Amino acid sequence: MTNVLVLVEHTQGELKNSTLELITAARAFGTVGAVVVGAPGTAEKLQSGLAAGGAETIYAAESEDAEKYVVTPSVDAVSGLAAQLQVPVVIAAGAAGNEIAGRVGARVASGVLYDQIEIHADRSATGSIFGGDFTVESTAGGASPVYTLRAGAVDPEPQAASGTIQPVELPAAGPTAVTVTSFSPAEKADRPELTEAKIVVSGGRGVAGPEGFRDVVEPLADVLGAAVGASRAAVDADYYPGKFQVGQTGKTVSPNLYLALGISGAIQHKAGMQTSKTIVAVNKDDEAGIFEIADFGVVGDLFKVAPQATEALKARG
Ligand SMILES: Cc1cc2nc3c(=O)[nH]c(=O)nc-3n(C[C@H](O)[C@H](O)[C@H](O)COP(=O)(O)OP(=O)(O)OC[C@H]3O[C@@H](n4cnc5c(N)ncnc54)[C@H](O)[C@@H]3O)c2cc1C
Missing domain, CATH: 3.40.50.1220 (TPP-binding domain)
Known part of the structure; x- marks a missing residue:
């Protein structure tokens, strides 16, 4: 049983710390299902980290093409599962995460709350705006409200779960999908990534x-x-x-x-x-x-x- 979906953040099969923050925040709703979108074999690589973090089910939305398209495979995977399970969705805030959230919200006809710092069991969430001068409590409606969570806002609290992999079929990309024709990762710096650093x-x-x-x-x-x-x-x-x-x-x-x-x-x-x-x-x-x-x-x-x-x-x- 899955009570909430989390979109897993990873870099070509390497789990990002923000995913553990998402799982921790999402646990407010109950049992966490983690959605992995990537090339075949990605979910298996991430399985032990996700299980240790608290993902009960790992939905493996994998295809040879998944990394060729910008945003749409994640939107397809998450909105398909959200429509089927009728549960809230938690995604990392950021340019890509917010875009995915907006598209998922539109597809499942549910509200979207961006850049939240806390998520609550009653489906409300806390945001911090105007440079932190105001704290806003909001609630998103619909069967699958979507939240994006600000990196670093929640401390990861790993809680071992079974991490069972369940394959999910990704629909073929539509004619309007944006295709990535070449991809060269920036040189990895010795310092931690700015938004992830402690x-x-x-x-x-x-x-x-x-x-x-x-x-x-x-x-x-x-x-x-x-x-x-x-x-x-x-x-x-x-x-x-x-x-x-x-x-x-x-x-x-x-x-x-x-x-x-x-x-x-x-x-x-x-x-x-x-x-x-x-x-x-x-x-x-x-x-x-x-x-x-x-x-x-x-x-x-x-x-x-x-x-x-x-x-x-x-x-x-
Ligand atoms: C639409 C808009 C968006 C913006 N977005 C951003 C944004 O994303 N990020 C951002 O940072 N700003 C943003 N700004 C700009 C912002 O308003 C400020 O101009 C900027 O943050 C000032 O940067 P600063 O504090 O480094 O410089 P300054 O305001 O010039 O301050 C420099 C400070 O250094 C201190 N100082 C000088 N020498 C020393 C020394 N030797 N030892 C110790 N202290 C010293 C001074 O006392 C001073 O307080 C935005 C502005 C606008 C209008």
């Missing part, structure tokens, strides 16, 4: 240049095993690449620890990091807005404070 060290305009990121922000991130983020001002000034931008028009992160170096705390920046569990800010202006949301603030020069922190952490080993 610790993020971000730099702002106060970092004063690309060398500030290289010599101050990155060393602190590396000693902490953290991802590096940047404010839009830092990105616009070409201090750091745009894919690392945190905020309203960048990535949304919710790590256990967010370190903001030389970031003023504009509402658009806060929108992307305010749900971090602990926020530490270093800023030389004691009136900087970032201190309003920081759990721990250091009023000082980041070029002195951050290297000292890096050295102290290194000394601890």
Whole structure:
């Protein structure tokens, strides 16, 4: 029996941590069924991780073509199962996840709630909006309400389940499906992926240049095993690449620890990091807005404070 469906996040058969967060959040509804969309054999590769995480049934929607099409195989698989089982659906928030959610919601004539931070058994969910200044409780209607969950909002709580694989047939792609004609994964960085990282060290305009990121922000991130983020001002000034931008028009992160170096705390920046569990800010202006949301603030020069922190952490080993 499946009470809720989760769309599994994986990179060519490697389970992403966000899937365990989705399973944990979805458990509010009861027994979890995990939907794997991918090439034949993908579900088997993911089986032990999904079972350990808490998936009772693993719906294997596999085909040689699945990875050739953008979004539509996931929409087909999830909406087909949701229509059959009439249960809620939980998907990772993000560009692809939100698109899949919207299409699934339309197909199963149910409501969609995007970018939620908590999901509740009564089918309501909690969202955090306007840079975390407001918390919104909403309910989605229909037989299969669809929720997308913000990465890092829920701590994974693995709970062993049987993880039985059940094959699901994927319909052939329609004539309007977008086909991927070539795919070359970006070089894998040594640092964790920004939206998945447990610790993020971000730099702002106060970092004063690309060398500030290289010599101050990155060393602190590396000693902490953290991802590096940047404010839009830092990105616009070409201090750091745009894919690392945190905020309203960048990535949304919710790590256990967010370190903001030389970031003023504009509402658009806060929108992307305010749900971090602990926020530490270093800023030389004691009136900087970032201190309003920081759990721990250091009023000082980041070029002195951050290297000292890096050295102290290194000394601890
Ligand atoms: C539609 C829209 C969307 C936007 N989207 C985003 C977004 O996604 N992400 C985002 O970040 N912004 C976004 N912005 C921009 C946002 O409004 C701010 O301009 C931006 O966040 C400022 O970046 P910052 O804090 O790095 O720079 P600043 O505001 O210039 O702040 C720099 C800070 O560094 C401190 N500082 C300087 N030197 C030092 C030092 N040596 N030691 C310690 N502290 C020092 C200063 O006191 C200051 O507080 C958006 C704006 C708009 C209008």
